[in-house]
Amino acid sequence: xxxxxxxxxxxxxxxxxxxxxxxxxxxxxxxxxxxxxxxxxxxxxxxxxxxxxxxxxxxxxxxxxxxxxxxxxxxxxxxxxxxxxxxxxxxxxxxxxxxxxxxxxxxxxxxxxxxxxxxxxxxxxxxxxxxxxxxxxxxxxxxxxxxxxxxxxxxxxxxxxxxxxxxxxxxxxxxxxxxxxxxxxxxxxxxxxxxxxxxxxxxxxxxxxxxxxxxxxxxxxxxxxxxxxxxxxxxxxxxxxxxxxxxxxxxxxxxxxxxxxxxxxxxxxxxxxxxxxxxxxxxxxxxxxxxxxxxxxxxxxxxxxxxxxxxxxxxxxxxxxxxxxxxxxxxxxxxxxxxxxxxxxxxxxxxxxxxxxxxxxxxx
Amino acid sequence: xxxxxxxxxxxxxxxxxxxxxxxxxxxxxxxxxxxxxxxxxxxxxxxxxxxxxxxxxxxxxxxxxxxxxxxxxxxxxxxxxxxxxxxxxxxxxxxxxxxxxxxxxxxxxxxxxxxxxxxxxxxxxxxxxxxxxxxxxxxxxxxxxxxxxxxxxxxxxxxxxxxxxxxxxxxxxxxxxxxxxxxxxxxxxxxxxxxxxxxxxxxxxxxxxxxxxxxxxxxxxxxxxxxxxxxxxxxxxxxxxxxxxxxxxxxxxxxxxxxxxxxxxxxxxxxxxxxxxxxxxxxx
Numbered sequence: 001x002x003x004x005x006x007x008x009x010x011x012x013x014x015x016x017x018x019x020x021x022x023x024x025x026x027x028x029x030x031x032x033x034x035x036x037x038x039x040x041x042x043x044x045x046x047x048x049x050x051x052x053x054x055x056x057x058x059x060x061x062x063x064x065x066x067x068x069x070x071x072x073x074x075x076x077x078x079x080x081x082x083x084x085x086x087x088x089x090x091x092x093x094x095x096x097x098x099x100x101x102x103x104x105x106x107x108x109x110x111x112x113x114x115x116x117x118x119x120x121x122x123x124x125x126x127x128x129x130x131x132x133x134x135x136x137x138x139x140x141x142x143x144x145x146x147x148x149x150x151x152x153x154x155x156x157x158x159x160x161x162x163x164x165x166x167x168x169x170x171x172x173x174x175x176x177x178x179x180x181x182x183x184x185x186x187x188x189x190x191x192x193x194x195x196x197x198x199x200x201x202x203x204x205x206x207x208x209x210x211x212x213x214x215x216x217x218x219x220x221x222x223x224x225x226x227x228x229x230x231x232x233x234x235x236x237x238x239x240x241x242x243x244x245x246x247x248x249x250x251x252x253x254x255x256x257x258x259x260x261x262x263x264x265x266x267x268x269x270x271x272x273x274x275x276x277x278x279x280x281x282x283x284x285x286x287x288x289x290x291x292x293x294x295x296x297x298x299x300x301x302x303x304x305x306x307x308x309x310x311x312x313x314x315x316x317x318x319x320x321x322x323x324x325x326x327x328x329x330x331x332x333x334x335x336x337x338x339x340x341x342x343x344x345x346x347x348x349x350x351x352x353x354x355x356x357x358x359x360x361x362x363x364x
Numbered sequence: 365x366x367x368x369x370x371x372x373x374x375x376x377x378x379x380x381x382x383x384x385x386x387x388x389x390x391x392x393x394x395x396x397x398x399x400x401x402x403x404x405x406x407x408x409x410x411x412x413x414x415x416x417x418x419x420x421x422x423x424x425x426x427x428x429x430x431x432x433x434x435x436x437x438x439x440x441x442x443x444x445x446x447x448x449x450x451x452x453x454x455x456x457x458x459x460x461x462x463x464x465x466x467x468x469x470x471x472x473x474x475x476x477x478x479x480x481x482x483x484x485x486x487x488x489x490x491x492x493x494x495x496x497x498x499x500x501x502x503x504x505x506x507x508x509x510x511x512x513x514x515x516x517x518x519x520x521x522x523x524x525x526x527x528x529x530x531x532x533x534x535x536x537x538x539x540x541x542x543x544x545x546x547x548x549x550x551x552x553x554x555x556x557x558x559x560x561x562x563x564x565x566x567x568x569x570x571x572x573x574x575x576x577x578x579x580x581x582x583x584x585x586x587x588x589x590x591x592x593x594x595x596x597x598x599x600x601x602x603x604x605x606x607x608x609x610x611x612x613x614x615x616x617x618x619x620x621x622x623x624x625x626x627x628x629x630x631x632x633x634x635x636x637x638x639x640x641x642x643x644x645x646x647x648x
Contacts, residue, residue: 128374129377132373132374132377132381133377133378133380133381133384134381135378135381136378136381136382136385136621136625137381137385138582138586139586139589139621139624139625139628139629140385140589140620140621140624141589141590141592141593141605142590143590143593143594144593144608144609145385145388147609147612148389148608148612148617149388149389149392151612152392152394153392153394153395170395171395243485243486243590246485246486246487247487247590247593247594250487250597250598251597251609283487290491290494290495291495291498294491294495297491298488298491298492301487301488301491302488304485304488305483305484305485305488308483308484308485309480309483311483312482312483316479
């Protein structure tokens with residue numbers, strides 16, 4: 001004679017409902033996903049083919065211009081100093097930029113979820129202590145700290161032959177790990193706080209009373225509770241890494257290393273070259289002649305803006321679809337109001353808890 | 365007594381955390397982690413923090429003490445940060461309440477536009493403004509603002525630039541908050557009493573919404589700090605973040621971190637105190 005209440009629906013993305021259906025139902029979600037996937041596909045197709053190079057433009061047998069061309073001369077985005085079409089370069093670099101952001105966000109999440117949730121097993125003073133130790137991270141711009149940590153690794157020494165202190169693959173892995181771990185402390189505190197809020201909820205307290213071990217609670221209940229937030233945070237962290245990459249590009253710290261050519265004979269400023277064709281590298285190498293050829297830095301920046309917009313659209317879409325499934329099909333606010341009214345008026349039981357005919361039979 | 369002790373404990377831990385973070389550059393030698401040099405760096409930072417006259421920086425091979433210049437850099441950064449915050453808050457509040465007087469479809473369009481504007485990187489906005497001022501100067505020969513500081517500090521344009529993105533953020537936050545407040549029971553009551561829409565909006569919703577915005581003050585300030593770095597570097601300002609960017613030594617980093625942490629924590633604590641006084645509870 002066990003009273004079986006109505007099964008509580010899982011929050012967030014549940015496989016039973018079909019992830020694909022959820023994506024299709026939400027316009028924001030599929031539009032952003034199609035855009036990002038399309039960008040990646042085009043980017044991978046561009047691998048061997050660097051596009052056509054326009055170094056000089058002739059008109060009626062007369063030379064009217066040489067590279068770099070402005071977007072007005074050679075639409076839509078102009079060319080760089082070597083005559084490469086900027087649009088080709090942007091497509092070529094997209095896969096690296098998106099790849100770096102996704103991998104770094106993934107590492108950030110894996111570590112901060114495990115550490116943050118695991119931290120709740122420790123006594124409260126340990127948790128508070130670690131929160132306090134991490135708190136100065138908020139008061140220093142992340143890009144500044146990343147710059148200071150990376151500058152010795154990524155800049156080549158000032159000479160005609162570029163010399164780095166590490167090989168290219170080492171530098172790339174180091175930068176990727178640094179981009180990841182620099183975000184862990186604040187994210188860890190976020191997940192720890194959420195877990196602590198969940199731990200005082202009724203169903204979890206009940207399960208503890210019935211004798212569930214702390215580990216079992218973390219595995220069974222907490223994961224269900226934070227799953228939807230992990231997905232949203234994943235997209236959020238991708239955006240954060242992209243912004244960090246924009247800043248590093250401005251600091252001339254280009255992914256994989258910056259080659260600095262100093263021109264020793266005339267008083268020209270140093271020239272920066274990127275090793276990979278990734279977008280923040282394009283910002284960095286275009287930033288120094290901003291007033292002469294503004295499109296060199298503006299094109300990748302606009303590309304970044306569009307990509308960040310696509311990811312924030314995805315984040316909003318995820319949030320919307322989660323609200324839809326975790327409460328009811330009504331608007332959340334209206335639903336909340338209804339619940340509040342019911343709970344303040346004890347004579348009307350909430351409709352969810354009205355036992356059905358079947359349950360009456362089971363109780364006997 | 366217990367509360368005072370735990371407060372002191374928090375301060376000490378935050379201080380230790382700052383030193384640990386500030387000394388991080390010592391942890392990496394090239395790409396290799398070196399625990400021993402990290403401990404040495406921590407020692408050095410502690411020593412320099414207790415004997416501040418030892419902190420130096422060097423330009424063109426000349427080594428100078430960071431005093432008293434660092435305080436002028438510091439005050440400049442703080443002025444930018446808090447002026448930017450106030451400008452963003454005031455303009456966003458005016459715009460948001462102005463927006464609410466429009467019909468619903470217009471508000472929806474404004475919300476969508478704001479959502480797009482929010483995803484623009486700060487660097488793009490700064491560069492566009494600089495290029496805009498230059499092109500206005502080229503066309504009309506009127507210099508609206510100084511866009512680059514060589515000797516004397518510039519204020520107007522950096523503050524405006526710094527305020528744009530947080531302003532958009534607060535603007536959108538306020539519109540969402542006003543809409544949420546509009547569904548609450550006290551608004552229903554006010555409507556049933558026959559108050560006009562503008563009275564409800566400006567007298568009742570306004571107060572509650574502003575308090576809600578102050579609860580998000582920390583998010584906005586942290587976001588602004590990251591913008592401040594870019595603004596200072598782009599305008600070549602004599603600010604503390606730009607200074608640390610150019611002379612990146614662990615002791616200077618720690619000192620700058622503490623210099624930013626103390627006023628910001630004080631400000632945020634004041635905000636929380638104010639909210640508690642006004643509403644009687646701490647939310648968020």
